[in-house]
Amino acid sequence: MSQAATTTQRRVSWFEATARQRLAALLDPGSFTEFLGPAAREISPHLALFGLPAQFDDGIVIGQAKLGGHEVFAAAQEGRFMGGAFGEVHGAKLVGLLRAAKAASRDAVLLLDTGGVRLQEANAGELAISEIIRAIVDLRAEGNSVIGLIGGRAGCFGGGGIIAGCCTRLIVSEPGRISVSGPEVIETNRGVEEFDSQDRAFVWRTMGGKHRYLTGGADCFVDDDTTAFRAAAIETLAGRTPLTVSVLEAEQARLKARLKRFGAAKDGSEVWQALGVTNPASVPGMDTEEFLNATKAVRESADDAR
Amino acid sequence: MTHDKLLSKLFPAGHNVIVQDGLVFGGGTLGGSQPVHVIGVAERSFLGVEGAIALAEHVLSAVKGTARHPILVLVDSRSQRMSRHDELMGLNEFLAHLAKCLLLAAAQGHRTVALLYGGSAAGAFIATALACDTLLALPGANPEVMDLPSIARVTKLPLEKLQEMAAATPVFAPGLENFAQTGAVAQTLDPAGDLAAQVLEALSLPPTLDERDRLGAERGGRPRAAEIAARVCREAKTA
Numbered sequence: 001m002s003q004a005a006t007t008t009q010r011r012v013s014w015f016e017a018t019a020r021q022r023l024a025a026l027l028d029p030g031s032f033t034e035f036l037g038p039a040a041r042e043i044s045p046h047l048a049l050f051g052l053p054a055q056f057d058d059g060i061v062i063g064q065a066k067l068g069g070h071e072v073f074a075a076a077q078e079g080r081f082m083g084g085a086f087g088e089v090h091g092a093k094l095v096g097l098l099r100a101a102k103a104a105s106r107d108a109v110l111l112l113d114t115g116g117v118r119l120q121e122a123n124a125g126e127l128a129i130s131e132i133i134r135a136i137v138d139l140r141a142e143g144n145s146v147i148g149l150i151g152g153r154a155g156c157f158g159g160g161g162i163i164a165g166c167c168t169r170l171i172v173s174e175p176g177r178i179s180v181s182g183p184e185v186i187e188t189n190r191g192v193e194e195f196d197s198q199d200r201a202f203v204w205r206t207m208g209g210k211h212r213y214l215t216g217g218a219d220c221f222v223d224d225d226t227t228a229f230r231a232a233a234i235e236t237l238a239g240r241t242p243l244t245v246s247v248l249e250a251e252q253a254r255l256k257a258r259l260k261r262f263g264a265a266k267d268g269s270e271v272w273q274a275l276g277v278t279n280p281a282s283v284p285g286m287d288t289e290e291f292l293n294a295t296k297a298v299r300e301s302a303d304d305a306r
Numbered sequence: 307m308t309h310d311k312l313l314s315k316l317f318p319a320g321h322n323v324i325v326q327d328g329l330v331f332g333g334g335t336l337g338g339s340q341p342v343h344v345i346g347v348a349e350r351s352f353l354g355v356e357g358a359i360a361l362a363e364h365v366l367s368a369v370k371g372t373a374r375h376p377i378l379v380l381v382d383s384r385s386q387r388m389s390r391h392d393e394l395m396g397l398n399e400f401l402a403h404l405a406k407c408l409l410l411a412a413a414q415g416h417r418t419v420a421l422l423y424g425g426s427a428a429g430a431f432i433a434t435a436l437a438c439d440t441l442l443a444l445p446g447a448n449p450e451v452m453d454l455p456s457i458a459r460v461t462k463l464p465l466e467k468l469q470e471m472a473a474a475t476p477v478f479a480p481g482l483e484n485f486a487q488t489g490a491v492a493q494t495l496d497p498a499g500d501l502a503a504q505v506l507e508a509l510s511l512p513p514t515l516d517e518r519d520r521l522g523a524e525r526g527g528r529p530r531a532a533e534i535a536a537r538v539c540r541e542a543k544t545a
Binding site: 033035036042045046049050062063064073088089091092093095096097099100101103104117119120121122123124125126127128129130131133134135137138141158159161162163164165166178179180181185186188189190194195206207211212215217243244245248249251252255256258259262263265266267268271306 | 355356359362363366369370386388389390391392393394395396397398399400401402403405406407409410413414428429431432433436437451452456457459460461463471475476477478479484485488489490516518519522527528529530531532534535536537538539541542543545
């Protein structure tokens with residue numbers, strides 16, 4: 001552990017890190033206490049039916065910790081196990097954590113990395129997502145914050161995307177993708193002319209971290225670096241936006257304005273053009289600093305209307 | 307059941323609910339005694355960004371009023387609309403917004419009751435029916451996450467095998483009975499009886515905390531969820 005302190009500023013990719021590595025890098029050193037950890041062996045009761053291996057934490061790590069000295073509850077999905085998808089146990093752990101956060105009046109940080117519902121236990125997963133959304137709204141209505149961090153391998157798809165939309169604030173990196181229907185799902189249902197899931201650049205222009213940040217779908221854009229996520233999370237936790245009717249009225253106006261302003265666009269680059277980004281074609285190639293400098297004056301901010 | 311027939315059963319004395327482009331808006335006096343706001347999705351429509359924001363607007367205007375009338379959400383939809391346009395616009399935010407509006411309306415004292423009288427799936431289901439305090443259904447309703455042939459494609463299992471498994475476990479297979487067992491559906495109504503009276507009865511019960519996991523354990527469709535969530539809460543308390 002002391003190694004971390006002596007290592008020079010080596011960049012650790014959030015995208016490449018495991019759920020446990022992300023938590024270790026994000027939270028104050030040594031402050032994390034896990035709830036229902038692998039020793040409890042609470043595995044999925046359903047995967048065996050499909051002949052699939054289970055994991056002792058069911059692909060999600062939850063617990064309490066400090067973040068910049070601030071007491072928080074934290075959850076991290078493991079995108080390498082079943083694509084970070086929500087099953088019965090996986091989902092219930094997060095439901096429990098959010099309910100506990102409300103009882104203890106703590107903020108929550110969610111390290112989302114998920115393909116959505118785990119199809120082998122689809123109904124339980126779908127319902128867990130609904131329970132998570134309700135628990136987030138309950139927690140936020142009490143005045144606590146729920147911060148979402150998105151930049152993992154599995155992205156944030158399906159019901160995971162809807163959960164993201166319920167968070168107080170979102171921190172994303174370039175590889176972070178947020179959407180409801182995944183690229184393959186749209187292509188399968190609507191054809192390759194509607195959505196070419198193999199065209200990676202197009203996928204990122206439609207649902208990638210930069211596009212979400214530019215349109216107000218995310219609040220902070222950071223490097224694919226655990227240190228950058230930590231700094232942004234500490235800064236974000238300092239704010240306070242209880243969920244009220246006026247927040248939702250402001251969100252209503254914000255989303256309506258987005259449809260009016262950009263609804264005719266066929267591609268992310270057309271949205272960026274309409275925003276007033278000087279050279280939209282160069283956006284995907286920009287590093288974080290260039291990108292933030294080139295867009296800060298024109299991007300749509302969510303302005304806490306989320 | 308068609309929405310016309312459903313509406314005439316719920317509001318025998320008439321109503322001002324309109325169905326336009328697959329969306330339902332308006333209000334009426336349920337069973338001639340209880341004024342309610344009505345929103346919903348009809349005609350097996352997909353729910354996209356424009357639909358979600360229009361429904362949310364109606365919920366917010368109900369919340370702005372002084373009366374705390376219940377909000378009745380009638381659902382016969384398909385999934386979220388799957389398209390480039392919807393995802394480019396940020397469909398996740400629009401569906402989340404609708405769900406938040408319904409949940410906050412409940413927190414403001416509106417009873418929120420959904421009646422699933424047809425299909426619903428995935429993101430559309432989460433943002434409408436599942437975002438209400440109470441979910442009622444009519445026999446023949448068909449909620450699903452994904453249809454079995456698509457599940458077969460994704461899981462790479464033969465459809466026949468999946469159909470066989472679906473008969474034994476409610477946890478992944480589409481259908482009202484399976485969702486009821488997992489605790490999603492509070493009650494299935496009797497279409498031969500007085501529908502308005504049955505919805506009124508559900509409305510007369512006080513709203514509760516989210517008890518769907520406990521219900522799923524009782525009914526056997528979600529054996530672990532309630533216990534896991536409760537255990538996490540206990541560990542958090544003593545940590």
